[in-house]
Amino acid sequence: MTFHxxxxxxxxxxxxxxxxxxxxxxxxxxFPALLFVGIPPVNANATxxxxxxxxxxxxxxxxxxxxxxxxxxxLPLVVTGTIGGVLxxxxxxxxxxxxxMRMVPWLTLLATVLFxxxxxVQKLIGSQSLQMYGPSRSRIAFAAVIQLIIATxxxxxxxxxxxxxxxxxxxxxxxxxxxxxxxxxxxAGICTGxxxxxxxxxxxxxxxxxxxxLAGTMLGxxxxxxxxxxxxxQFIRWLVIVVGLVMTVYFFIKAW
Numbered sequence: 001m002t003f004h005x006x007x008x009x010x011x012x013x014x015x016x017x018x019x020x021x022x023x024x025x026x027x028x029x030x031f032p033a034l035l036f037v038g039i040p041p042v043n044a045n046a047t048x049x050x051x052x053x054x055x056x057x058x059x060x061x062x063x064x065x066x067x068x069x070x071x072x073x074x075l076p077l078v079v080t081g082t083i084g085g086v087l088x089x090x091x092x093x094x095x096x097x098x099x100x101m102r103m104v105p106w107l108t109l110l111a112t113v114l115f116x117x118x119x120x121v122q123k124l125i126g127s128q129s130l131q132m133y134g135p136s137r138s139r140i141a142f143a144a145v146i147q148l149i150i151a152t153x154x155x156x157x158x159x160x161x162x163x164x165x166x167x168x169x170x171x172x173x174x175x176x177x178x179x180x181x182x183x184x185x186x187x188a189g190i191c192t193g194x195x196x197x198x199x200x201x202x203x204x205x206x207x208x209x210x211x212x213x214l215a216g217t218m219l220g221x222x223x224x225x226x227x228x229x230x231x232x233x234q235f236i237r238w239l240v241i242v243v244g245l246v247m248t249v250y251f252f253i254k255a256w
Contacts, residue, residue, distance in 0.1 A: 046089075
């Protein structure tokens with residue numbers, strides 16, 4: 001890998017980490033950046049997952065207080081989330097490179113639409129009138145099954161899965177947005193974490209490219225969190241949406 005490619009991956013990681021801490025959507029940058037330096041699609045997706053995972057993992061600690069007292073909800077979702085994370089990783093590893101490349105534009109389009117509709121999801125969550133006496137057993141069981149599907153998607157591709165989880169928590173009757181975000185970060189961290197372990201064991205990660213991007217995402221996440229309150233949120237959101245749409249068009253052209 002050349003010096004310019006190293007700088008390119010570090011710079012993209014820096015921007016992606018900052019985006020994740022401010023508005024989300026860093027995956028829209030990391031995956032295509034790795035493709036542009038010649039990494040095969042399946043390996044690029046696995047390497048991007050590794051590069052972005054520490055930012056998710058570090059955010060889990062910040063929401064510990066908001067999740068206090070929700071062990072009855074968390075444990076079933078953690079179990080199915082872990083299973084789904086492994087399933088998604090194995091599914092990715094068993095998908096031929098050409099087949100995955102043809103799936104990428106559709107996955108990117110889905111993720112972009114989910115991100116674009118995230119505000120509507122937030123409004124839906126904010127308008128929930130359900131009282132938090134605790135989700136019923138049937139709701140928890142239903143959520144555990146849906147979380148299995150979401151976790152499989154998160155480990156297989158990733159972007160947009162957090163939005164689906166927020167909607168799921170609203171259906172369960174959880175009304176605190178802080179609790180929802182805490183559960184989202186916890187489950188996303190576990191799902192992608194077991195996926196990362198699977199990718200490492202399967203030797204799918206391109207480490208020479210992963211290291212500079214990983215350094216960039218960690219620094220970008222820190223700087224993004226530091227300046228988050230000074231950043232025009234709406235501008236960042238539209239930037240992520242535009243990048244997602246551009247990447248979708250590019251991948252449709254490249255895949256077909």
